């Protein structure tokens with residue numbers, strides 16, 4: 069079996085007009101024609117799985133996955149009930165849903181499958197599946213949009229999905245059911261009078277579509293928070309579908325994009341966009357956020373608009389600050405070297421000390437200066453429950469902290485002559501640590517000793533003791 | 541006509557957990573109890589109103605969310621299965637409820653005459669939201685009174701709490717005028733929680749009460765502050781502080797139910813009766829009655 073992949077992605081609108089009343093407005097009928105075209109493309113690609121992330125299915129306890137193999141009911145929109153009813157009977161890949169759920173748990177996410185007769189499938193999913201899969205041949209899976217999820221949680225959830233797509237060899241299509249600007253007219257309008265609610269919304273929508281038509285999906289992902297502030301009614305705390313879709317495509321900026329239609333639906337921005345994974349040759353990868361593999365901890369719902377200068381959630385930063393042993397100001401003595409750009413010590417000692425032409429560093433771990441966060445995640449939570457973590461990310465962070473102290477001392481990494489490394493789990497972590505070593509300090513060439521130890525004072529997996537010969 | 545009146549107004553929250561915990565025959569999942577404090581609160585509310593005659597229940601639920609105007613259920617009967625999309629493990633309820641379409645239309649018309657966008661919902665396939673069903677069940681498990689159901693216009697999300705509140709106060713006044721003109725005796729219910737920050741995990745056994753508590757001290761303080769105003773007959777202060785409360789306690793009053801209720805009651809300056817308070821998956825819930833009938837008797 070060859071490895072599975074995402075063969076196409078689509079952005080599709082959520083409101084029922086394209087199914088129930090396309091003939092009432094030329095724009096709605098153009099959206100409908102674009103949906104039909106998308107359905108054709110999906111068929112031609114011989115896709116064998118449709119994965120829908122729907123913004124109209126909110127959840128609170130993590131993410132929910134539809135796992136009823138054949139959900140059937142009649143959907144009536146809460147607002148547009150006078151347009152009629154949509155009878156649905158879908159073909160859901162329950163096995164995939166269960167595997168995805170499992171993969172979510174393995175990556176630290178809250179997640180569950182739902183399989184209940186009469187479950188109210190949301191309007192966005194109903195519209196997408198009705199039009200993109202008209203003969204119901206291709207099995208589908210639907211995931212909810214968690215109201216509290218931040219970018220890392222949404223990204224990790226996409227990665228869990230990709231784990232299963234790959235391991236099961238699927239040719240999958242990723243679909244987000246969403247509006248661009250979601251501001252509708254708050255009064256009833258004649259179908260013929262529909263237009264985008266405001267010029268500002270229209271301009272933002274066109275900018276988003278310009279990016280997407282250039283295949284710059286990750287750029288739109290990074291603009292999500294701004295878009296949410298500019299053209300989104302706060303039905304939810306963030307504009308998340310682009311985070312998910314970007315992660316489903318490896319956070320790339322060089323996809324091949326095509327806007328099939330862009331029209332108003334009762335004032336909101338409705339678009340059908342096709343994103344082909346074929347590299348277009350344009351668009352640099354500019355992924356500048358933590359590439360999270362594993363989800364840790366509480367969602368920062370209370371701080372949606374509040375990030376500090378580094379763009380981090382303030383709550384998350386505060387939380388990590390408050391865990392672990394007390395932090396000390398580095399001590400001063402003859403030859404001591406201390407820097408604000410390295411994490412604070414956990415006892416009364418300096419970051420480094422110079423004696424003659426030798427520089428001795430105190431043990432350096434991966435904690436981040438300022439926030440005290442641990443890249444790759446802590447090895448256990450506050451209750452001491454073990455957590456999954458990324459040894460490579462931790463090792464990289466250690467090397468980075470070493471570099472900061474070395475540079476503060478006016479020295480260079482090339483002058484490192486001896487390193488002692490401490491690992492709390494030699495069996496699990498040696499290979500990952502060794503890989504990063506080879507790419508970093510291995511190139512410098514110090515002597516090295518690696519020891520397994522019982523524990524370190526903070527929930528980290530690796531620490532290094534470094535000695536430099538400064539020479540001339 | 542004329543001579544209609546509101547005999548009581550209640551804050552009657554709708555977490556599906558309460559129906560789940562009670563195991564009524566209409567609900568599919570089975571529980572080992574839970575959230576008794578609140579369920580006893582509902583019992584006290586029902587007892588308190590047991591001797592009061594009324595013709596209909598007028599209810600606003602934040603889970604029928606409309607962005608375009610306020611909508612009213614507009615057919616005489618709705619019968620189907622309601623599955624909570626958030627807690628489907630707890631709530632799969634077979635409902636069969638009747639609507640006082642005349643009264644619904646009367647409130648609709650009155651609101652329309654005041655310039656509000658309104659619409660009757662006349663699609664027979666429409667599924668009634670779980671907030672309406674839960675509050676409907678807990679308030680009147682016999683389902684022997686017709687309902688009037690108003691949707692929750694999401695003006696808080698669109699504009700602000702202040703704008704929402706202005707709209708809801710107008711809608712409340714229109715509701716009151718229509719009820720008075722109808723000649724009917726009516727109970728008015730706002731179906732919402734107070735502070736509304738959920739836990740993001742659910743315990744293995746959802747009804748495990750050892751896991752139940754408010755999500756934070758700040759939420760508790762806000763809830764107690766609001767309850768104090770209710771018990772002290774200071775409804776105006778609730779309206780005054782609604783923007784801060786709604787934002788800081790992430791309160792479910794964002795759906796407008798509480799503002800609308802207080803407006804239908806003409807912003808009561810007499811004490812409300814607190815029948816119960818408790819948390820549900822971390823959110824704060826109070827069952828509160830404004831005994832209009834008693835207040836009138838005492839003042840006549």
Ligand SMILES: [Fe+2]
Pocket residue numbers: 554555602603671733792
């Ligand atoms: Fe609710």
